[in-house]
Amino acid sequence: MVRILRGLAHKYFSDEEAVILFLLLVTGTFFIIWFGAMLAPAIASLIIAFILQGLVTKLKRLGVPEFAAILGVFLVFLGILVGVIFGLLPLIWTQVSTLAGEAPRIIGELQSYLDLLPQQYPHLVSAEAVNALYEQISQEVGNITQWLVSFSLSSIPDLVALLIYVVLVPILVFFFLKDREVLVGSVGRLLPPQRPMMVRIWQEVNQQCANYVRGKALEIFIVGGVTYVVFKLLGMPYAALLSLLVGLSVVIPYIGAAVVTIPVAVIGLFAFGWGTHFIWAMVAYGIIQALDGNVLVPVLFSEVNNLHPVAIIIAVLFFGGIWGLWGVFFAIPLATMLKAVFAAWPVKESAPPPTAKE
The missing domain is CATH 1.20.1440 (de novo design (two linked rop proteins))
Structure with a gap:
């Protein structure tokens, strides 16, 4: 066993840089697992900035000054964010609420379709199986409807967290774009x-x-x-x-x-x-x-x-x-x-x- 472990260590960890990289990957994984929820706005902002950086790079190649490219891309991001918050999200929520209200009618029509299956395919589908499936679907839809009804009261902390995201994420995205070279250089000096x-x-x-x-x-x-x-x-x-x-x-x-x-x-x-x-x-x-x-x-x-x-x-x-x-x-x-x-x-x-x- 010792010989096998020593062989694996020699094969994959003979290089000092490989050992350092392995330790960094393990440490980073556990750090995200333990502190990921706490640092979620920063992680989300970093990912968004990573996506937007490609557009900034393309604008710079076209001759646009760096700060102007960053500012233009950031304003486009803000416009999309405002459109999603005040346009898409209310529409989605309205349709979700309407769908929840029509759930009983949909369940009733679904039952009529399911009741025909044992008659059309008696050797494949039994009435007991259809009833069990119908009860399970009704229970799940009832749970979802109940969650929607209680959403306005129970989700106040989530709304506060959402407001924090709305404020912090754009600020962090801007600084991740603006100071990208400085931040990357700071990380590089630790390696x-x-x-x-x-x-x-x-x-x-x-x-x-x-x-x-x-x-x-x-x-x-x-x-x-x-x-x-x-x-x-x-x-x-x-x-x-x-x-x-x-x-x-x-x-x-x-x-x-x-x-x-x-x-x-x-x-x-x-x-x-x-x-x-x-x-x-x-x-x-x-x-x-x-x-x-x-x-x-x-x-x-x-x-x-x-x-x-x-x-x-x-x-x-x-x-x-x-x-x-x-x-x-x-x-x-x-x-x-x-x-x-x-x-x-x-x-x-x-x-x-x-x-x-x-």
Whole structure:
């Protein structure tokens, strides 16, 4: 056992820089786990600044002065933030409340559909199974409705936290953009002066994660916007809520699209019934998903090393279990970072020198 551990240490930790990087990764992981909730505004601001930095860099390449580029990008970010807070969020909340109010009618119609299954498919579906499913769905919808009713009182602390986010995040984003070089230099002075492996890993991670995060933000905006326009033209109810769900579903490849199809199909079925209008709505939704997967994703992520679907699912489960929703959202960038670290990690193939006893 000692020989095996010594061989692994010689193979993967012979380089002093590798040991330092390993300690930094472990320390940073535990720091985020323990203090992530406390530092959530700073982490969110850092991620937003990371996304916006690409636009600042492009403007600088076009000859725009650095401060003017930073100020212009920051004002665009403020405009989008104000539009989301005062435009999108009230609309989403209104549609969620309306949907909760119509939940009893939807449940009643769902029961009528479920009652037909044992008659049409007696060998596959039993009446007991349908009743159990109906009771479970009714209970879950009741819990959601109860949560919505009590939201106004129980969510006061959350509203205070939201106000803190609204104030702190824009301020932090501005300073992260404005003083980027100073902050990066300060972190660099804490590291060893000779760090070729860390520089190589940082360049790879910066390129891969930057392309992914910025591309994913643009994909959410495009897919959500197109879905909203199409659903509005088709007369689909709750178009804003559904388009938000469809846009956010692209964060989790494969799983997100499969999960969000259920509410889209359910709301479309109860709005239009089983007919031509419902079929056209689902066909339009399928075309959007197909264009996203076969056209938009290859264009936006042409410079990103694709991860295997198994690796994506494992990353979503692992990081989602650790950090919840944030872990799900950043599972693929984190997996991409780990892939870059493993690819650049120095490996010494030669056997370790024998000890005196050997």
